[in-house]
Amino acid sequence: MPGDKLLDLVEVSKEYSGTKVLDAVSFSLHAGEVHCLVGENGAGKSTLIKILSGAVQPNGGQIRLAGRVYSHLEPKDSLRLGIATIYQDIDLIETLSVADNIYLGDELRTPLGFVDRQRQIRTATQLLERLRIRVGAAVLVGELSPAQKQMIQLAKALHRESRIIIMDEPTSSLGHEEARALMELVGGVIAGGVVGIIYISHFLDEVFQIGDRITVLKDGRMVATHAKGEVDPSQVIREMVGREASLFYNREKVRIGEPALQVSHFSRAGAVKDVSFEVREGEIFGIGGLVGSGRTELANLLFGADPADGGRLYLHGQDITAGSPHRAIANGISMIAENRQEDGLFLIRPVKENMVVLHTEKAGPLVGRKRENALVRGMVKRFGIVASPSQEARELSGGNQQKVIMSRWLLSEARVFIFDEPTKGIDIGAKQEIYRFMTELAGSGKLIIMISSDMPELLSMSDRIGVMRNGEMVKVIDAQGVSEAELLEMFLGIAAA
Amino acid sequence: MDTQSGRAKKAGSALGRLFGRQSFFLVAIILILAIAAGIINPKFFVLRNLLNILEQISVLGLVAAGATILIISGNFDISVGAMIGLSACVMAMLLKTGMNELLAALIGILVCVACSLLNGFLSIRLGAPSFIISLATIGVFHGAALAATEGVIQTIYEQFGAISNTNLFNVFPLMFVISILGFVFVHVILNNTRLGRRVFAIGANRKAAFLSGIGVKQNTLVFFALSGLLAGVATVVLLSRLGAALPTTGAGLELKAIGAVVIGGVPITGGTGNALGTFLGVLLIGVISNMLNLSRVNPYYQEIAYGALVVLSVAVSYLRINAGRKY
Amino acid sequence: MDTQSGRAKKAGSALGRLFGRQSFFLVAIILILAIAAGIINPKFFVLRNLLNILEQISVLGLVAAGATILIISGNFDISVGAMIGLSACVMAMLLKTGMNELLAALIGILVCVACSLLNGFLSIRLGAPSFIISLATIGVFHGAALAATEGVIQTIYEQFGAISNTNLFNVFPLMFVISILGFVFVHVILNNTRLGRRVFAIGANRKAAFLSGIGVKQNTLVFFALSGLLAGVATVVLLSRLGAALPTTGAGLELKAIGAVVIGGVPITGGTGNALGTFLGVLLIGVISNMLNLSRVNPYYQEIAYGALVVLSVAVSYLRINAGRKY
Amino acid sequence: DNEGAKAGKKLVYGHITPGPDTWYKRVVDGLQLGAEKYGVELIVLNSDYDVQKELANIDSMITQGIDGLVMFSFNENGARIAAEKCKKAGIPVVVVDSAGAIFKQGVEVVAGVDFDWAKMGEMTMKWLAKNKPGAKWMNITGNFTSLPMIFLNESMAEWSKKLGLTLVDTREGKFDPNLAMNIAQDLVQSGVDFDTFYVSDEDMGAAVIRMLTDKKLINNPYWVISENGSPAGIPLLQDGRLRYTISASPGWEGVLAFLALHKYVVGKEKKVNQPIIMPIFDITKDNTGDIIPWIVGPVHFDLTKKFYPSLLDF
């Protein structure tokens, strides 16, 4: 039962240096509905909502909002008109506290006009509690993990009494529990019947769970808008990708061999406690746990990115413990970091350089352009990266950036791969391609450790799963036949040990 | 969650919290240098000498306080020395025509604000880094001062001495009090006002600031105006101290100020920092200069000693903080 | 896929691709200024004058070529002027003792490399920005030169003139050819070597570079060494040109070089840029200085005009690129 | 070789000045006065104390085909290069303030106008010894690298010893009044025993005097003496806070340089390497009227007539 019309985007278009990334897209939103936006990486979803939030100026079309017609918006107009946006990429001020970030541009003030930081911290704490975000309001944002930052973005958007809330892949770095909390929150907000939500996600189950309408974008054009219940996931996938693809990936199993990689007693004060496990030949070893359980910290230790208090790594009995990423890479270890923008991308450098950096490091003092170009072309094609190799990485859509990072490490010819949230933000079609690649790697004798907060992914891709809780690897289970609910119980530590 | 608060706890002792870590080490270095200076020459600790130091750092202090805002916000103004020269010459010339001192001071301050705004405006309007714009406007300001004075020193003799002659409670040089007020002003702006939040936001992440509805361009202009205002006050103090102005008056102050700000813990890319750090940076520079002057080091070696002491200070204050940094 | 190739095609005309956008506009500005200069004073286009410009920019060119590497990598060395002064004095003193010219030149270059490495080493070791370290070492280098010479000019008369006297094909000043070779060297490093990729990677995102297995610290030292090497060659050329050295020889070159690099399109935060842009920045500065000298503008107004022309050039080259930028 | 002159075209002289400064400005004024009087065009370029810019300025002067150059360099080498390059281009050169060094190097110029810096040091010390026997003095010099400063400092140190005075220490004021003031303030505080500041120009001297006045230390115990006779010092001499200076007028120096060059260019002078050493006088409270004015005017031609009649003889 849709309420008032909150918003009408009419034939909105956007070009970047002559290329149309949005072509006459129309889109509307009513009070009390969740309108989902789906499409492949680079389809133009983020661009569309950035036009609405004022971050991007359209080249044509109208924005009908609050009884008026706008040709374009500025962020401050948009905020004033009651539009709150949670961006896909984290855009917070790392040097300010959580409370300062939440109230940025809209500070609470004392009667004398000074910023009332005490009150900001108090009210922010209340807000965070209400949203079940367990982060202190006075903590500096720079100290938070990506997932925590993502949740702060949420709080920042929600602290204003907004009528239109835009969420661009809000759950991509959240754990299962946080994602479920967010779903509940969305449900609660919508139930009031006043607010409308635009929701972008690559998780179709989420979309079908909370969406009232679903709009599909492809190559910057609108394919269709469906009401909930009039469409099934396979049709939406077909409209997005242009072919059949399954929601669940059924990987080929590889023959599991002897234990090859031995992770032995890794510790780091305050983060990781005495973690040991083995990875066998042909195996994909999954690591699961709640956000903040120390998975990323563990990966950083294995890769030598952070100093460990202790721990050795053996491959076929040979000690390959690394004190630095440089050593790690030399020893045949690769790590795809969780935070693509901070830890991975050279944002102002071309896609090509981003992709081949490891190859260049290996290949000798002179750059071999031909070989590089060939490698880049191969990856662009294989993963369907919507970008030219000479484009700066910052101009890519979030999912395409992730693909670039994946390509970099897949090109690295390592023996041990550590993937930390590998498919974050990647569309369904390309996800399958990445899974296929990982399976191939496993099949060719590489050892793979995969950290993932995406339960279906973790369950379908892993042979065994190490469960982490408070920095400890509490158990290692066989992934076969485990349900999501059972796994979550183990993460939380409710199930019998 | 508890990992975090644990980390936070370890980060700071009571003193550390009071000063922030960098500032804590700066205080320590200043004390060590002061004690060394006192051992070399006991006169260092004579009240009169300590007051001299305060007097000598007051002009640099005002300039550096303004630079703190700019640098945190991700901007640079390296024409400050030249604009001080221009403003000092204008003021001196006006005073020589017999203009009222207050009015002349006001005009001098306005000259600095206008020059600073010009830098800000050009940088914003052209989308060019303020560093390169202000590098170019050095020539404009210095040239204007030259054209106005034809390079001739503008001496005002007994006029305009009120600021430099006055000591509060018969002890504290008024100049230093003004300088401290400048720091307090900057401190309050940075910590207690919306404008201050914007300084950090724009300096740390322009795009995020913009997306939060902050008018990046307008606010940047305000930062330049503030820096100009403090440079203007610095000029008034300087002119009062010197009693004469040349186009080169103030030359080099901008680099010293930037140095003090960076020693005080602001990264050159901006985004974080505080007024106290800058104050300590300025004080450190003042103590080093003074102790060298008192020390009778061979004049040819004084500059070496100065540079080496600054490096040493930076070493102590950064080394502890970045111990174990891998990249 | 087809969207991409379409994009690439539209993005650049033939000229645009050749130069990159910023460089294209720089070339345009230089041409416009040259034509204006020629109208004001036809002597501008006399071959001798054009060659003079090339000669005049050769030292700055070498320094700026080295600064390009450093600035792209996210570092600064503002002690270059002082290290040139020191190295020039050392070389001149050695020549006066009758040392072989080649050997003296080699030692001079090594002095610059050593000074530069010192900056790099301190900055890395202390985790302090190279800007502040090199600000402090200015005093060390300049003081060392003062102490060595006691301020007395070191004149080498007829010695060491080979570089500045020689013209290739009887026309092109050898100095300029050396400078061009410096640019080619930097260009090749940046574009064709792994080291160059590291310059960009470290400048664009230190942490990502570290996680990609690049030795950030070791490579940063190499960048400093390269910058020192080019500064050393610049010193040799400068000394050959001047025939005498003072501790102040070279003072101010660093700021001009940084200016040229930034005009040439390198952001002061590093990460991107190219040697051609810097070369054009240097050429622009050379043309402006020369045309002002020929224009018979009152010297007091020359500085204003110089600053204004630089702003104008920055305007033309940045305005087009950043048109519509909102923050 | 002076086609311009021969063709009856307006002559163009060039002047390269070291940097912006009151002294240099008055030299320019003197040249300008001469140029106006004799209908010559004067081009002035400023080196900004930058050796490279100085070199570019020399090139530029040659490109512009000037008929004569008055070269004022802040380092003897600049003057030498100008002389050599101009000789190649057939342009006569007069050097200012670096005559001694130029003649010593055997480079040919038309004339060198200069002061006898060593003599200046001697006079200063003699006056001090006479008026404050056994004085302990502190030297706040200009730039360590400036040639006149080097000569002056050497001579002062030598005469100070000879006359039983004590040179306590030397500091570089860099001609920056602010720096000179800070140094003086710290020295006063340092506990070092001295009673006189020698400050190498009145601009810095005035700043030091202002500080001493504020601290009520002027003349009690600290005397301030200086050099140059700039207008900035005159009121201070008159009220007794500046004890001594030496009169040396840059305006006149400019006039003399112009005349020396012009006489050669118009062909009335054939001699080269003529030294024109300007007279210097002790100046104290009692004879401030004798200061040769810095600001140019007819008086400088009168003085020229008195001291260098032959220069006007064309």
Ligand SMILES: Nc1ncnc2c1ncn2[C@@H]1O[C@H](COP(=O)(O)OP(=O)(O)OP(=O)(O)O)[C@@H](O)[C@H]1O
């Ligand atoms: N600043 C820019 N310059 C050039 N092209 C851009 C720029 N920003 C976005 N694009 C291009 O616009 C297209 C649409 O990007 P957008 O971010 O809207 O995709 P998306 O649908 O959100 O994809 P994803 O699922 O990966 O987040 C992409 O091809 C992207 O490369």
Ligand SMILES: Nc1ncnc2c1ncn2[C@@H]1O[C@H](COP(=O)(O)OP(=O)(O)OP(=O)(O)O)[C@@H](O)[C@H]1O
């Ligand atoms: N730089 C940092 N400063 C302070 N705390 C940090 C920092 N990085 C991580 N943490 C904290 O350390 C804990 C472990 O984080 P880690 O990233 O290893 O967890 P994770 O299991 O990978 O979960 P996530 O999904 O959040 O990455 C978290 O509580 C996180 O907030």
Ligand SMILES: [Mg+2]
């Ligand atoms: Mg997106």
Ligand SMILES: [Mg+2]
């Ligand atoms: Mg993680």
